[in-house]
Each structure stands twice: as structure tokens, then as C-alpha cells.
Amino acid sequence: MKVLIIYDSVYGNTLRVAEMYQMEFQNRDIDAELVHAERLEWDRYRDVSLVIFGSPTRGFRAMPTIIRSIRTGAKAMKDYRVAIFDTRIETRDIQSKVLRKLMGAFGYGTDHIGKVLKKHGFTPVVTPKGYAVMSAEGPLKPEVAYEVQMDVKALTEHLKV
Numbered sequence: 054m055k056v057l058i059i060y061d062s063v064y065g066n067t068l069r070v071a072e073m074y075q076m077e078f079q080n081r082d083i084d085a086e087l088v089h090a091e092r093l094e095w096d097r098y099r100d101v102s103l104v105i106f107g108s109p110t111r112g113f114r115a116m117p118t119i120i121r122s123i124r125t126g127a128k129a130m131k132d133y134r135v136a137i138f139d140t141r142i143e144t145r146d147i148q149s150k151v152l153r154k155l156m157g158a159f160g161y162g163t164d165h166i167g168k169v170l171k172k173h174g175f176t177p178v179v180t181p182k183g184y185a186v187m188s189a190e191g192p193l194k195p196e197v198a199y200e201v202q203m204d205v206k207a208l209t210e211h212l213k214v
């Protein structure tokens with residue numbers, strides 16, 4: 054059983070969350086591999102139980118590299134379970150009313166990834182998760198480490214089924 058965590062990250066926040074996921078799976082004796090979306094070679098992987106896509110939210114969207122990795126991997130991923138997370142700024146931390154409205158209307162990286170996955174016939178096994186940063190380039194809010202622990206625990210339950 055293997056978990057593949059496909060990520061992209063500009064400032065390192067999403068990478069940090071991806072590493073937290075990897076560590077939490079490994080603490081549960083589950084093999085978890087991290088791969089940057091640009092370096093992904095789908096045919097290198099066998100016996101994958103779960104693929105997790107992690108992206109920063111930028112301009113209300115996920116990174117193009119992550120979207121590309123889904124498009125190129127849809128066939129290879131056919132029997133895999135999927136999950137999604139992003140990093141983002143929480144609306145309550147946004148001063149501008151207009152920007153808050155736009156965020157409400159256009160959503161986050163997970164919405165973008167979710168739509169593309171759905172197009173290819175995939176439904177995430179758990180509700181997609183957004184992890185909050187303190188400001189536009191980070192760092193992550195301190196509660197993220199605990200949230201990841203809980204989220205990996207929930208994902209692990211799905212791996213047993």
C-alpha cells in the first residue's frame with residue numbers, strides 16, 4: 054500500500070504541509086512518497102492506494118502543474134482513491150470587502166482541482182481541505198500541524214476499507 058502526494062509550492066507552505074502528511078502516514082507505517090508535480094512520472098508508480106494533490110491557491114485557482122498532472126495521469130490513476138488539499142488565506146483575514154466577495158465567488162485551489170478531478174470521474178474520499186497561512190506568502194498558521202494529524206487519521210480509515 055502506497056500513498057502518493059503530488060504537490061507544487063512557490064513559497065514552501067504547501068511543501069511543508071505535504072511533508073507533514075508524509076510524516077503522519079509514515080508514523081502509521083504507511084509508505085508515503087512526495088513528488089513535485091513537474092517531476093511526476095506516472096508510470097513509475099505501482100500499488101498506489103491513494104493519491105493526494107496539494108496546491109497553493111493563487112488567483113483563486115490551483116497551480117497549472119497540478120491540473121496538468123491530473124490530465125496526464127487520469128488513465129494511470131484509474132483505480133486510485135484521491136484526496137485534495139490547498140493552502141490559502143482565510144476570508145476572515147482579508148481586509149478588502151471586494152476581495153472577500155471574489156474569494157467567495159471564485160473559491161480556492163481545492164475547488165479548481167475538484168472540478169478537474171470530477172471531469173475525469175474521480176471523487177475525493179474525504180472533504181477537500183484548505184490550510185491557512187498568516188499572510189500572502191505564509192507562514193502557515195500554527196494550528197495546521199494538528200489539523201493535518203487529524204486529517205491523515207481520517208484518510209487512514211479510508212485506506213482500511
Ligand SMILES: Cc1cc2nc3c(=O)[nH]c(=O)nc-3n(C[C@H](O)[C@H](O)[C@H](O)COP(=O)(O)O)c2cc1C
Nearest residue numbers: 062063064065066067109111112113140141142189
Ligand atoms: C500571487 C498570489 C496570489 C494568491 N492568491 C490567493 C487566492 O486567490 N486565494 C487565497 O486564499 N490565497 C491566495 N494567496 C495566498 C497563497 O495561497 C498562500 O500564501 C499559499 O500558502 C502559498 O503557498 P506556497 O508557499 O506553497 O506557494 C496568494 C498568494 C500570492 C503570492
